[in-house]
Amino acid sequence: MAITAFDFEKPIIELENQLLEREKQEPRDEEAIRALREELERKQREIFENLTPWQRVLLARHMDRPHSMDFVQGLMTDFVEVHGDRGFADDKAVVTGFARFRGERLCVICQQKGRDTKENLMRNWGMMHPEGYRKAMRVMRLADKFGMPIVVFIDTPGAFPGIGAEERGQAEAIARNIRDMFTLQVPIVCIVIGEGASGGALGVGVGDRILMLENSWYCVISPEGCAAILWKDRGMAERAAEQLKLTAKDLIALEVVDEIIPEPLGGAHRDPQTTFKNVGVALAKNLEMLQALPVNELLEQRYLKFRAMGKFVELQQDEATSSQSE
Amino acid sequence: MAWFKKEKYTTLKPPVMKDRIPEGLWTKCENCFNLVLTKDFEENLKVCKKCNHHHRLTARERIAMLADEGTFQEMFSNVQPTDPLGFVDSKPYSERLKAAQKASGHDEAVVVGKAEIDGIPVGLGVMVFEFVGGSMGSVVGERITRLIEYCTEYSLPLVIVSASGGARMQEGILSLMQMAKTSGALSRLAEKKVPFISVLTNPTTAGVMASYASLGDVIIAEPDALIGFAGPRVIQQTINQILPKGFQKSEFVLEHGFLDKVVHRKDLKKTIALFLHYFTGQKPRSWSDEEVTEASENRVSA
Numbered sequence: 001m002a003i004t005a006f007d008f009e010k011p012i013i014e015l016e017n018q019l020l021e022r023e024k025q026e027p028r029d030e031e032a033i034r035a036l037r038e039e040l041e042r043k044q045r046e047i048f049e050n051l052t053p054w055q056r057v058l059l060a061r062h063m064d065r066p067h068s069m070d071f072v073q074g075l076m077t078d079f080v081e082v083h084g085d086r087g088f089a090d091d092k093a094v095v096t097g098f099a100r101f102r103g104e105r106l107c108v109i110c111q112q113k114g115r116d117t118k119e120n121l122m123r124n125w126g127m128m129h130p131e132g133y134r135k136a137m138r139v140m141r142l143a144d145k146f147g148m149p150i151v152v153f154i155d156t157p158g159a160f161p162g163i164g165a166e167e168r169g170q171a172e173a174i175a176r177n178i179r180d181m182f183t184l185q186v187p188i189v190c191i192v193i194g195e196g197a198s199g200g201a202l203g204v205g206v207g208d209r210i211l212m213l214e215n216s217w218y219c220v221i222s223p224e225g226c227a228a229i230l231w232k233d234r235g236m237a238e239r240a241a242e243q244l245k246l247t248a249k250d251l252i253a254l255e256v257v258d259e260i261i262p263e264p265l266g267g268a269h270r271d272p273q274t275t276f277k278n279v280g281v282a283l284a285k286n287l288e289m290l291q292a293l294p295v296n297e298l299l300e301q302r303y304l305k306f307r308a309m310g311k312f313v314e315l316q317q318d319e320a321t322s323s324q325s326e
Numbered sequence: 327m328a329w330f331k332k333e334k335y336t337t338l339k340p341p342v343m344k345d346r347i348p349e350g351l352w353t354k355c356e357n358c359f360n361l362v363l364t365k366d367f368e369e370n371l372k373v374c375k376k377c378n379h380h381h382r383l384t385a386r387e388r389i390a391m392l393a394d395e396g397t398f399q400e401m402f403s404n405v406q407p408t409d410p411l412g413f414v415d416s417k418p419y420s421e422r423l424k425a426a427q428k429a430s431g432h433d434e435a436v437v438v439g440k441a442e443i444d445g446i447p448v449g450l451g452v453m454v455f456e457f458v459g460g461s462m463g464s465v466v467g468e469r470i471t472r473l474i475e476y477c478t479e480y481s482l483p484l485v486i487v488s489a490s491g492g493a494r495m496q497e498g499i500l501s502l503m504q505m506a507k508t509s510g511a512l513s514r515l516a517e518k519k520v521p522f523i524s525v526l527t528n529p530t531t532a533g534v535m536a537s538y539a540s541l542g543d544v545i546i547a548e549p550d551a552l553i554g555f556a557g558p559r560v561i562q563q564t565i566n567q568i569l570p571k572g573f574q575k576s577e578f579v580l581e582h583g584f585l586d587k588v589v590h591r592k593d594l595k596k597t598i599a600l601f602l603h604y605f606t607g608q609k610p611r612s613w614s615d616e617e618v619t620e621a622s623e624n625r626v627s628a
């Protein structure tokens with residue numbers, strides 16, 4: 001199989017190759033094959049249960065990793081795409097539309113990366129422009145109007161930093177989306193499936209439930225961006241990835257993410273079907289839970305969810321005044 | 327090779343003036359390098375008389391300039407920073423915080439409270455750029471959110487003066503989520519029809535610009551302030567082109583429709599008061615009866 005492997009996967013690839021050789025050998029040595037299989041699985045577990053944050057970042061960017069539209073195709077039926085922000089253009093870095101999931105109507109918002117250079121040029125590597133955020137909001141408002149839950153697949157290296165993006169108000173587009181997603185009167189489930197970089201992700205990321213695939217990341221800045229600013233060296237990205245606490249497990253601990261969706265051994269790209277199945281199970285469960293809530297409670301819980309985020313110390317008022325006068 | 331080539335002109339060092347001038351009497355403009363008497367400079371609200379460059383104000387100076395004398399009461403200062411990630415770059419974040427507190431004379435990157443602007447009561451937030459680049463971490467997000475919620479509860483108009491490089495990296499995802507927290511609170515303020523005036527000063531970018539700073543009912547900026555989402559260096563590196571002159575400056579942002587007004591610092595307070603009047607119906611204290619009559623006469627004659 002032509003799968004790109006990372007350095008840390010080398011022992012696995014070696015074992016896989018040995019196994020292939022063995023299986024071809026005549027007569028087949030079933031005993032040895034079984035032993036190799038066990039060894040392979042043991043090795044895979046050992047490596048994948050101890051991935052470093054940086055290794056997960058690499059996996060999240062793996063070129064064969066399923067992208068947003070793969071999930072729509074793998075999980076849903078009757079997808080119909082709608083285009084354009086009705087103001088400027090149709091941003092192809094985000095695919096928006098409606099689909100049926102287990103027979104129910106849904107609105108889907110997909111931050112979409114490409115598979116090859118040609119497609120990536122069209123999709124702008126999954127980096128949205130202001131018109132993309134405005135398109136997403138337009139379609140989410142349709143969902144609000146016609147009573148469809150919204151599912152957002154998050155996978156972006158960031159909102160696009162360019163001249164046109166600034167001229168057309170990238171900051172305003174993101175800010176407005178963030179604010180207005182609090183007012184949409186339908187359930188919103190956000191699933192980080194690959195990269196969740198900064199405001200580019202949050203601009204479509206205000207949801208009632210935030211789920212993350214096991215090997216995805218979500219952070220205020222990319223490890224490279226952070227390394228360039230704090231260490232003045234993009235090569236320190238691995239170190240930055242450790243410091244930033246950006247893995248799914250970290251985000252559960254920081255009380256930002258609700259649930260981790262497990263990936264098959266070796267990462268989502270090794271077995272997309274199992275990945276789709278796992279996401280489908282999590283999505284169905286969360287949608288059902290949210291749809292049982294009355295609208296006012298849904299909105300109140302969404303507000304309180306984000307209201308509670310952040311870590312600080314709260315001094316007694318008199319302590320504060322004394323520390324101020326110091 | 328080129329032995330006949332003209333030699334470079336000798337550069338003479340300018341005489342060192344510093345020795346002859348008493349410390350602090352003169353201030354040099356950051357932009358045009360002209361010397362101005364410090365007293366005049368301060369009186370002109372730290373705006374250069376020659377080139378109109380608006381120098382940065384500290385949060386205290388900003389509050390003194392906007393709030394009526396003696397009306398500012400700080401709130402929520404009991405919300406204090408911590409180091410949630412145990413973040414270490416060249417030094418631990420906890421030490422960075424202490425150093426920033428010492429250097430800036432502020433405990434965090436925003437000061438919030440109640441004040442009166444020309445007699446009109448408001449909730450006022452002022453960001454402290456000197457504190458880790460005015461970056462927004464959990465404390466900035468929490469103080470701003472509490473201020474917004476206070477304004478929502480008491481129908482108090484909100485004024486926030488921003489100066490920030492964006493979200494604070496050292497608090498990771500928690501900093502990002504402050505954008506959601508503050509914006510969510512603003513959606514409730516808007517629902518209650520309480521006005522929010524966002525004032526942008528140099529610089530206001532990234533996470534702060536992509537949340538509350540962009541969500542004012544009106545957005546006012548000081549001249550020549552850097553305003554945008556991505557920093558100019560990042561954009562330049564991404565697209566590999568020279569950026570146009572004046573790119574991401576207040577006047578550019580106004581031209582593209584994302585600001586209501588660019589206002590000279592000396593007019594800032596009265597401009598805010600005027601908007602507060604239009605949005606709340608309350609009259610600024612400084613409007614004498616005469617002025618009002620005059621204005622209405624003007625209207626009749628026009």
